[in-house]
Amino acid sequence: MSRISPKITEKIAKLFLWSAAIFTIGALIFVISFVLAGGLKHISWAFLTQPILDMGREGGILPAIVGTIFMVFVAIGIAAPLGVASAIYLAEYTREGKVTQAIRFGINCLAGVPSIIFGLFGFILFVVMLGFGWSILSGGLSLSAMILPTVIRTAEEALRAVPASYRDVAASLGATRWQVVTRSVLPYALPGILTGVILGIGRSIEETAVVIFTAGSAVQMPTSLFDSSRTMAVHFYILAREGISNDMAYATAAVLIITILVINVSAYTMMHRLTKGRRA
Amino acid sequence: MDRFISKLLFLAACSSTAILALIALFIFKEGLPIMAKTGIGHFILGKEWAPLSGQFGIYAFIIGSLWVTIGALIFGVPLGVSCAVFLAEFAPPKWVGVLKPAIELLAGIPSVVYGFLGVMWLAPIIREHLGGPGLSILAASIVLAIMILPTIVSVSIDAIQAVPKSYKEGSLALGATAWQSTWRVILPAAKSGILAGVILGMGRAVGETMAVIMISGNATTIPHSPLDSVRTLTANIAIEMGYAVGDHRQALFATGVVLFFFIMILNTVALKFARRKF
Numbered sequence: 001m002s003r004i005s006p007k008i009t010e011k012i013a014k015l016f017l018w019s020a021a022i023f024t025i026g027a028l029i030f031v032i033s034f035v036l037a038g039g040l041k042h043i044s045w046a047f048l049t050q051p052i053l054d055m056g057r058e059g060g061i062l063p064a065i066v067g068t069i070f071m072v073f074v075a076i077g078i079a080a081p082l083g084v085a086s087a088i089y090l091a092e093y094t095r096e097g098k099v100t101q102a103i104r105f106g107i108n109c110l111a112g113v114p115s116i117i118f119g120l121f122g123f124i125l126f127v128v129m130l131g132f133g134w135s136i137l138s139g140g141l142s143l144s145a146m147i148l149p150t151v152i153r154t155a156e157e158a159l160r161a162v163p164a165s166y167r168d169v170a171a172s173l174g175a176t177r178w179q180v181v182t183r184s185v186l187p188y189a190l191p192g193i194l195t196g197v198i199l200g201i202g203r204s205i206e207e208t209a210v211v212i213f214t215a216g217s218a219v220q221m222p223t224s225l226f227d228s229s230r231t232m233a234v235h236f237y238i239l240a241r242e243g244i245s246n247d248m249a250y251a252t253a254a255v256l257i258i259t260i261l262v263i264n265v266s267a268y269t270m271m272h273r274l275t276k277g278r279r280a
Numbered sequence: 281m282d283r284f285i286s287k288l289l290f291l292a293a294c295s296s297t298a299i300l301a302l303i304a305l306f307i308f309k310e311g312l313p314i315m316a317k318t319g320i321g322h323f324i325l326g327k328e329w330a331p332l333s334g335q336f337g338i339y340a341f342i343i344g345s346l347w348v349t350i351g352a353l354i355f356g357v358p359l360g361v362s363c364a365v366f367l368a369e370f371a372p373p374k375w376v377g378v379l380k381p382a383i384e385l386l387a388g389i390p391s392v393v394y395g396f397l398g399v400m401w402l403a404p405i406i407r408e409h410l411g412g413p414g415l416s417i418l419a420a421s422i423v424l425a426i427m428i429l430p431t432i433v434s435v436s437i438d439a440i441q442a443v444p445k446s447y448k449e450g451s452l453a454l455g456a457t458a459w460q461s462t463w464r465v466i467l468p469a470a471k472s473g474i475l476a477g478v479i480l481g482m483g484r485a486v487g488e489t490m491a492v493i494m495i496s497g498n499a500t501t502i503p504h505s506p507l508d509s510v511r512t513l514t515a516n517i518a519i520e521m522g523y524a525v526g527d528h529r530q531a532l533f534a535t536g537v538v539l540f541f542f543i544m545i546l547n548t549v550a551l552k553f554a555r556r557k558f
Contacts, residue, residue, distance in 0.1 A: 014370060014459065021362070025379060025382055027386070027426050028383070031386075031389055031394070031426075034397055082292050086289075086295065106294075106296045108547065110297075110299060110300045112487075113487075113540075114488070121307060124310055125302070125306055148295070152296065176281075178285050206391070209391075213521055237392045240395075241493075253393050257393065260389065264381070264384075
């Protein structure tokens with residue numbers, strides 16, 4: 001009867017953990033390089049600046065880029081103020097209790113609602129009942145509901161990271177609570193809040209299920225908020241799913257991935273700078 | 281003035297809960313009538329989905345969702361928890377700064393891209409080496425496993441780091457090795473937090489739509505093997521929503537009602553576990 005010595009177990013366990021981590025990072029690198037390898041060679045200035053022709057077989061993706069930007073603007077234009085206001089209430093204006101518990105439960109549950117449900121909701125409320133039709137407005141409103149929890153959570157974390165002395169000093173100078181928040185707390189928490197906003201933008205760009213049922217998939221260049229438009233993600237989905245053009249699909253996916261990379265890296269560096277500044 | 285602002289902020293804070301209530305209201309309002317008409321038991325346990333002849337049974341899709349979710353957990357949980365243990369306990373600190381955001385980036389990749397990768401790369405491999413149509417439960421499970429990794433990893437890391445330092449120090453002082461301390465002391469203490477991460481990951485897997493549509497094959501029959509094609513609840517809604525009208529559309533909202541129930545139960549359980557302290 002010999003048991004494996006603890007030292008050997010330790011080695012095996014560490015080996016396993018290392019391989020798990022390497023596998024995970026490998027998956028990330030694989031996904032990104034798979035898309036870039038297939039798509040980068042098809043990206044050109046013309047691809048980014050031309051209209052979608054022949055359902056996507058020819059031309060470029062400019063209307064999808066513009067549609068994405070419009071929809072993100074609507075989504076963030078609503079979710080950012082609402083989310084930051086929620087966070088200010090939770091972090092600065094109230095004590096933990098039954099009410100905040102209920103509010104937090106709502107936020108956590110909303111964060112877990114699948115995107116297809118947001119799609120159904122947006123379709124029935126904005127597209128059908130309010131009569132906005134398949135439009136950038138309907139899509140943006142539905143997206144704003146989806147990204148709200150992300151914005152709230154990050155903003156609250158940023159507000160809670162502000163040292164108490166900032167509030168005490170301002171309050172001791174006779175500032176009202178609102179003055180304390182706007183003049184002293186918010187400026188300090190701004191980078192953290194912006195991180196949440198950027199993450200919300202990222203979530204909106206990568207989303208497909210919500211947008212396809214609320215904004216439709218028109219290929220024309222959108223000229224108003226009431227126009228239907230496809231986002232880059234929807235365009236890519238249709239190209240890939242209906243087998244319209246693999247080259248164009250790869251290229252669109254590559255643009256999408258690069259956008260997401262830039263957004264995530266900038267969110268991360270902003271967060272990083274914040275924590276660094278706090279340590280100093 | 282200050283009191284007015286306070287009221288305004290309170291209203292903003294309630295918006296998430298209000299939106300959640302609105303979502304429930306609209307999905308239920310659209311979905312419940314057809315459920316009542318078909319009979320809830322018949323709707324949930326009915327094996328026939330034939331919208332044209334008014335047959336609305338979603339049993340096969342419930343089974344489909346269960347299969348791909350369990351599959352995703354089988355691949356994703358060991359991998360995710362191992363990653364979390366590695367990052368929280370064993371990784372060189374310099375690595376953590378790179379690896380953690382990299383894993384979070386996995387969550388940022390659009391689900392349609394995962395689906396595309398599954399179609400172009402994974403499904404052919406499965407078809408050639410294991411047989412079947414390739415677009416299958418197995419393919420969906422593997423892709424979903426990677427998609428839920430970030431959730432499992434980040435929640436588990438938080439849980440492990442929340443274990444008081446003294447636990448580990450005590451164990452090490454008694455002569456246990458680092459791994460023994462992790463396995464016997466830290467993991468049991470972090471168990472409920474890790475479980476919360478796993479359940480949240482499960483919620484993500486159940487709710488994922490676009491990737492699943494692309495790689496699960498969407499057969500409306502009940503699957504018998506991991507290599508079979510399958511359709512999930514989410515896929516059922518998304519595939520037919522584009523052209524459904526009348527009863528058919530209502531039946532899709534009713535599918536949404538069932539999905540909503542699943543997710544709410546998972547969320548509530550996860551929040552319970554997450555709140556549990558030592």
